[in-house]
């Protein structure tokens with residue numbers, strides 16, 4: 051069962067990751083055959099503990115592995131009907147696939163507004179369109195309008211997350227790869243940001259692939275999810291199904307499971323505990 | 328009273344000379360900020376650009392044409408460096424890139440000599456070179472040449488500042504300087520940015536080379552004078568454009584004043600090394616430089 055068949059429209063998925071393997075520094079094997087699909091207009095969550103390979107998967111898609119000496123050595127990635135291999139990050143942004151990096155990475159010496167404008171770099175001199183989209187971003191994130199002339203480095207973590215998402219939106223993307231937007235933010239703020247992301251998804255038709263450690267919130271907003279463990283997809287399914295799965299409950303939602311665990315499971319559980327701790 | 332006027336005369340002439348250091352340092356800073364490369368070849372680029380310019384003048388081309396061709400050559404040079412060097416060394420240790428620029432520098436110096444010969448080329452672009460006397464009884468002398476050089480340098484810096492702040496490309500350059508990963512992620516192509524930055528640095532080098540060459544003649548010692556930019560960078564901080572400018576002025580003024588006022592105690596020629604000693608003191612007390620970019624830290 052894949053996300054595509056679940057979605058109401060039986061269209062081809064916008065993104066298809068096909069059994070990819072990623073190696074860093076020529077020797078460190080990090081992804082060992084990851085496959086996933088993201089339907090047009092969907093919100094899909096990529097879950098897993100620290101070091102599971104979420105960020106690596108997203109960077110493989112946006113072709114940002116190069117700067118980290120990482121390489122996709124097997125498998126293929128198709129975005130919007132064409133392979134991403136030959137595309138530079140610049141091409142991919144033009145084609146409509148943009149990543150919001152883990153830890154926001156705003157340009158700290160640029161003002162908030164300048165940050166947003168850099169997101170429109172690939173659109174060249176389309177002044178009217180860019181101005182209109184600036185308005186759109188400010189409407190989604192009114193807080194950014196208030197802070198537009200502040201240096202991004204001096205804004206709060208939440209504002210920086212909004213700035214990073216807004217900046218991505220300025221490229222007029224078909225899909226945003228959103229890497230751990232909840233990181234280091236107060237629960238209320240996280241909720242607020244996810245609400246806005248959902249609105250953007252609905253109003254602008256932007257497809258979202260979301261990498262999160264915060265399983266709880268991710269499954270609240272995503273319709274489908276994949277769980278990564280040590281570079282492999284160990285489970286996938288609709289958000290409802292995952293939320294009600296006993297293992298997910300125990301290991302990722304922190305609800306504590308019932309039922310007996312085999313010794314092997316206990317060992318795995320400890321391992322996960324360590325990751326989570 | 329005339330003592331004081333004399334002091335100001337020395338101070339000003341030092342500062343004017345310092346604007347040249349500022350220009351070279353500016354080239355360093357631009358490249359360093361945008362690509363993290365400490366470009367040892369900046370001094371040689373000053374020499375090479377000036378050699379090209381003066382070479383075309385000597386062929387009888389009009390000044391504007393010679394300047395335009397020299398600019399075109401510096402842009403071609405930027406492309407070449409990106410294609411042959413930077414692209415292949417991206418993600419390597421900074422020291423490797425630094426070594427590469429040393430190689431590039433030697434190449435450029437040899438190449439320049441091969442094409443244009445090793446003679447001193449006198450250069451006159453019509454910058455007025457009379458002295459003005461101001462103050463009571465003309466107590467203070469100002470060289471028009473110095474003043475013109477400072478004005479040109481000032482204009483150049485202003486234009487660059489406007490470019491960086493108000494254009495799409497300028498913004499992209501600053502974005503890359505801040506966080507090149509993030510810049511890449513929003514679709515700013517680093518390779519193009521590098522070419523642009525090296526071209527701008529080449530243009531700055533040309534301006535510095537023309538002015539300097541008008542005073543000293545275009546000759547190989549230009550690339551050595553350009554090494555004065557090093558103490559300027561230490562003073563001003565490697566990542567700060569205002570730092571490069573103010574640092575140049577301080578070094579320029581400092582070495583002239585030192586020469587006049589403390590030189591006699593050392594038997595003169597203090598101008599040669601004063602800048603380096605000043606820089607050394609700075610390293611001890613303020614290693615990030617006067618204007619070393621403020622590192623924004625939040626908790």
Ligand SMILES: Nc1ncnc2c1ncn2[C@@H]1O[C@H](COP(=O)(O)OP(=O)(O)OP(=O)(O)O)[C@@H](O)[C@H]1O
Nearest residue numbers: 074078080099100101102103104105106107118263
């Ligand atoms: N540049 C790199 N070079 C070598 N190994 C790396 C590199 N980046 C990541 N790794 C390794 O790859 C594995 C997966 O990392 P990745 O960042 O993709 O995990 P993640 O799921 O995003 O984790 P987190 O939730 O902590 O962000 C980790 O074991 C990590 O140590």
Ligand SMILES: [Mg+2]
Nearest residue numbers: 104105106152
């Ligand atoms: Mg991650």
